[in-house]
Amino acid sequence: MSVYTPVGRDELAVWLQPLGLGELIDHAGIAAGMQNSNYFVTTASGRFVLTLFENLEPAALDFYLALQDRLAHGGLPCPQPLADGEGRRWRPLAGKPAALLSCLPGAALDDVTAGHCRIVGALLARLHQAAAGMPEALPNPCGAAWRQQVGASLLPQVSADEAALLADELAFQATQDWTGLPRGVIHADLFRDNVLWDSHGQLSGVLDFYFAGEDAWLFDLAVVANDWCADDAALAALVAGYSSVRTLVEAERQAWPAMRRAAALRFWLLRLEVRHRPRQGEVVTIKNPDDFRHLLTRFRLAPTALPR
Ligand SMILES: Nc1ncnc2c1ncn2[C@@H]1O[C@H](COP(=O)(O)OP(=O)(O)O)[C@@H](O)[C@H]1O
Numbered sequence: 001m002s003v004y005t006p007v008g009r010d011e012l013a014v015w016l017q018p019l020g021l022g023e024l025i026d027h028a029g030i031a032a033g034m035q036n037s038n039y040f041v042t043t044a045s046g047r048f049v050l051t052l053f054e055n056l057e058p059a060a061l062d063f064y065l066a067l068q069d070r071l072a073h074g075g076l077p078c079p080q081p082l083a084d085g086e087g088r089r090w091r092p093l094a095g096k097p098a099a100l101l102s103c104l105p106g107a108a109l110d111d112v113t114a115g116h117c118r119i120v121g122a123l124l125a126r127l128h129q130a131a132a133g134m135p136e137a138l139p140n141p142c143g144a145a146w147r148q149q150v151g152a153s154l155l156p157q158v159s160a161d162e163a164a165l166l167a168d169e170l171a172f173q174a175t176q177d178w179t180g181l182p183r184g185v186i187h188a189d190l191f192r193d194n195v196l197w198d199s200h201g202q203l204s205g206v207l208d209f210y211f212a213g214e215d216a217w218l219f220d221l222a223v224v225a226n227d228w229c230a231d232d233a234a235l236a237a238l239v240a241g242y243s244s245v246r247t248l249v250e251a252e253r254q255a256w257p258a259m260r261r262a263a264a265l266r267f268w269l270l271r272l273e274v275r276h277r278p279r280q281g282e283v284v285t286i287k288n289p290d291d292f293r294h295l296l297t298r299f300r301l302a303p304t305a306l307p308r
């Protein structure tokens with residue numbers, strides 16, 4: 001569980017009033033997530049999710065909430081932010097910017113099949129299309145420049161073996177130029193724990209847009225492949241699902257092996273940052289960086305092609 005900021009019942013009840021959702025019944029910290037503080041909130045009108053943003057600027061918040069609003073209106077199963085009478089989607093609570101969003105049904109799955117991968121591939125391409133051309137989109141906050149900067153800053157903190165791998169990968173990634181690839185707003189963190197499924201096996205929710213931003217669409221596909229696809233059949237299904245909505249171009253096929261490395265590097269760095277620079281909180285989730293170091297090492301030794 002990550003709950004960095006405690007929220008008292010009385011202050012929450014006052015904060016909820018402008019949303020007109022009736023009496024607050026209860027609220028409870030959510031046992032998942034790494035970045036923000038999340039609570040399930042029940043009022044007389046139903047169940048919602050309250051997010052307190054721990055380190056996001058107002059411009060980023062406006063973008064993330066507008067993005068979810070746009071996708072929800074576009075028919076994607078993503079949380080709908082609630083606005084008050086003045087159209088504000090976030091307001092301060094317990095000293096942090098906070099937003100209330102619809103609570104989506106279903107549960108995340110750890111064990112996924114090729115069938116799930118196909119559905120997620122199609123969903124990802126729909127998300128790319130629905131978010132395309134969004135005004136005032138921000139760049140991917142953890143794009144190539146972030147990877148170089150954070151990677152360099154971690155070199156003195158990691159083991160000698162890790163530093164050698166990291167330095168070599170940063171040098172390789174610095175030679176890659178993906179500015180010509182198809183691009184737009186990407187989710188950038190569509191791991192299995194950010195997708196909900198209902199009891200009929202239907203995809204019922206896409207969560208956690210707080211790393212979203214503009215980048216190569218292929219980077220998003222690589223992020224998903226790295227977390228969802230344990231074997232070739234799962235990868236083929238993911239790519240088939242994606243391609244059923246948007247055709248991948250030849251330049252993306254060429255970029256794929258290096259893109260998978262970039263996506264593995266991105267989450268290795270995030271988890272190393274959390275390990276070496278932990279934040280204080282009531283309860284904090286820490287994930288193992290070694291999963292992504294192993295994946296990166298594997299891709300460096302044996303690059304994989306994008307299935308046709
Ligand atoms: N709108 C929502 N509907 C249902 N569950 C949600 C919703 N938003 C968050 N959750 C739950 O809270 C958890 C943490 O949310 P997440 O956005 O991943 O947090 P963080 O931003 O800290 O990574 C999710 O894994 C999910 O269980």
Ligand SMILES: N[C@@H](CCOP(=O)(O)O)C(=O)O
Pocket residue numbers: 032033034035189191193194208267270271287
């Ligand atoms: N999905 C990433 C990043 C953080 O996780 P989340 O729980 O905030 O979605 C990871 O697994 O490292």
